[in-house]
Amino acid sequence: MQDLASEKLKTEEGVRAAPVKKPTATKFDFMVVSNRLPVDRISDDDGHGADGWRRSPGGLVTALAPMMTKSDGAWVGWHGAPDETVRPFSHEGMDLIPVQLSSDDVELFYEGFSNATIWPLYHDVIAPPEFHRTWWDSYRKVNRKFADAVTRHAADGATVWVQDYQLQLVPRLLRETRPDLKIGFFNHIPFPPPEIFAQLPWRREIIDGLLGADLLGFQRPSDAGNFMRSARRFLGASVKQQQVHVKGPDGEVTHIARAQAFPISIDVAQIRELATKPEIIERAQQIRKDLGNPKTILLGVDRLDYTKGIRHRLKAFEELLADGHIKVEDATLIQVASPSRERVEQYRLLREEIEGTVGHINGTYDTIQNTAVRYLHHSYPVEEMVALYLAADVMLVTALRDGMNLVAKEYVTARSEDDGALVLSEFAGAADQLKQAFLINPHDIDGLKSTILRAVNLPPKEARRRMKLMRKQILDHDVDHWSAEFLAALEEKVVRDDS
Numbered sequence: 001m002q003d004l005a006s007e008k009l010k011t012e013e014g015v016r017a018a019p020v021k022k023p024t025a026t027k028f029d030f031m032v033v034s035n036r037l038p039v040d041r042i043s044d045d046d047g048h049g050a051d052g053w054r055r056s057p058g059g060l061v062t063a064l065a066p067m068m069t070k071s072d073g074a075w076v077g078w079h080g081a082p083d084e085t086v087r088p089f090s091h092e093g094m095d096l097i098p099v100q101l102s103s104d105d106v107e108l109f110y111e112g113f114s115n116a117t118i119w120p121l122y123h124d125v126i127a128p129p130e131f132h133r134t135w136w137d138s139y140r141k142v143n144r145k146f147a148d149a150v151t152r153h154a155a156d157g158a159t160v161w162v163q164d165y166q167l168q169l170v171p172r173l174l175r176e177t178r179p180d181l182k183i184g185f186f187n188h189i190p191f192p193p194p195e196i197f198a199q200l201p202w203r204r205e206i207i208d209g210l211l212g213a214d215l216l217g218f219q220r221p222s223d224a225g226n227f228m229r230s231a232r233r234f235l236g237a238s239v240k241q242q243q244v245h246v247k248g249p250d251g252e253v254t255h256i257a258r259a260q261a262f263p264i265s266i267d268v269a270q271i272r273e274l275a276t277k278p279e280i281i282e283r284a285q286q287i288r289k290d291l292g293n294p295k296t297i298l299l300g301v302d303r304l305d306y307t308k309g310i311r312h313r314l315k316a317f318e319e320l321l322a323d324g325h326i327k328v329e330d331a332t333l334i335q336v337a338s339p340s341r342e343r344v345e346q347y348r349l350l351r352e353e354i355e356g357t358v359g360h361i362n363g364t365y366d367t368i369q370n371t372a373v374r375y376l377h378h379s380y381p382v383e384e385m386v387a388l389y390l391a392a393d394v395m396l397v398t399a400l401r402d403g404m405n406l407v408a409k410e411y412v413t414a415r416s417e418d419d420g421a422l423v424l425s426e427f428a429g430a431a432d433q434l435k436q437a438f439l440i441n442p443h444d445i446d447g448l449k450s451t452i453l454r455a456v457n458l459p460p461k462e463a464r465r466r467m468k469l470m471r472k473q474i475l476d477h478d479v480d481h482w483s484a485e486f487l488a489a490l491e492e493k494v495v496r497d498d499s
């Protein structure tokens, strides 16, 4: 499986001169399946056609890429270009098997059902979910496409790890065609309480799809609990501790699926190494200098998503400026808002609103020398992320709902001097592990304001105490720990619990 040969990348438009490798073996003992492959296409603008790929940002990729680089498995997913067929290739030591999506699939399955139905429904209906039968039909069709790709490439008895909300039907589809497989599923986003999940017209089909897995992983115990309650309520499954007993038509238990929390983490070694590199420390100093060396730099880093609470954060910051508790000469908020799902309407509206608010704040409070909010609608490589973490005295994570939030864990890991302060929403999964953060309810603007002030004025001794404890937690639980725990649990022999 590791015996790879260099080959040119072929697409329907012709042959691209990318230095890629194609796996010689077609069957794999271990496979990861996710909506997106962990790479983005890069084009060479000089017209020589030297296209290639680079590792994409985002929590899921950050979490899984290190494990896949070290393992012998293959990764199945969409390569990001609609209507284009790309043959299997290898990138940075990962064997990648692209699934082709048409423009219609992207619109109906990805932007529609995944990101305008499931995403808002699973994130506390912060935005209203839309229910369209054409989107659902496409979701079913595309899930089958992913399942078929796995079926073609999985060796007999292989372990398959399906990722996330875009592929909730894949476990059942795999179990039907390939009962020899060991099937895991990990949900990176929250799972809603049954009272909200109930809105979904296809709630039974989704639960049934998920229950094709042997093991279902969630970020928080409450997500696993919500899922099990829905399995009981909507499918009549019996739930025993962490086991869900799926029954056949005659009431006999035909399959046992387990549901458990496995909080995801980050590549600790990579962030630590970058955080001590002289050029990255220098870059952090340069960032401070470029902002006029303010006393305090506050930082927000998010995909531009309505779940992340960017509006709430800006409101609190603006009011602190208006109240005179924070002065523009003393403090700057850097807000990285990386582009995300830009063709989905709610995301377009959010961008307009955020950019209007930032313009208003800066127009009101900026001076010639000082800026209140340095807003960056860009996606940065990990090196620049770490420089930003080092430059920031206070990290603001104010999500209204977030599966985990790896940014919070990265900030803590980067602070090797045990200084800095993390303001963290209790609605982010990371709050379960980072208990010494300043935990906030982002809807409580007064509470958020007073907590930001506490973090800005935190005595160094107290900062050190909190940061030391948080760093220990993350350093002891990195992403390898997460994947090893999940995969070990997946291999466990299940003894039926009839208690």
Ligand SMILES: O=P(O)(O)OC[C@H]1O[C@H](O[C@H]2O[C@H](CO)[C@@H](O)[C@H](O)[C@H]2O)[C@H](O)[C@@H](O)[C@@H]1O
Residues within 6 Å of the ligand: 036, 058, 059, 060, 063, 164, 165, 188, 189, 264, 340, 341, 402, 403, 404, 405, 406
């Ligand atoms: O692929 P996109 O539509 O551009 O979205 C990017 C990813 O966003 C989501 O991340 C989630 O997973 C993180 C890691 O577990 C977690 O920390 C975060 O709270 C989640 O929101 C999504 O789940 C991925 O599928 C997307 O690829």
Ligand SMILES: O=c1ccn([C@@H]2O[C@H](COP(=O)(O)OP(=O)(O)O)[C@@H](O)[C@H]2O)c(=O)[nH]1
Residues within 6 Å of the ligand: 057, 058, 059, 060, 062, 301, 302, 303, 336, 338, 378, 379, 380, 381, 382, 385, 404, 405, 406, 407, 408, 410
């Ligand atoms: O410009 C950016 C913005 C974010 N990220 C990375 O994207 C991930 C975001 O994960 P998180 O769990 O915080 O949120 P998600 O976007 O997955 O919902 C983190 O690893 C960030 O370092 C990045 O590499 N460049």
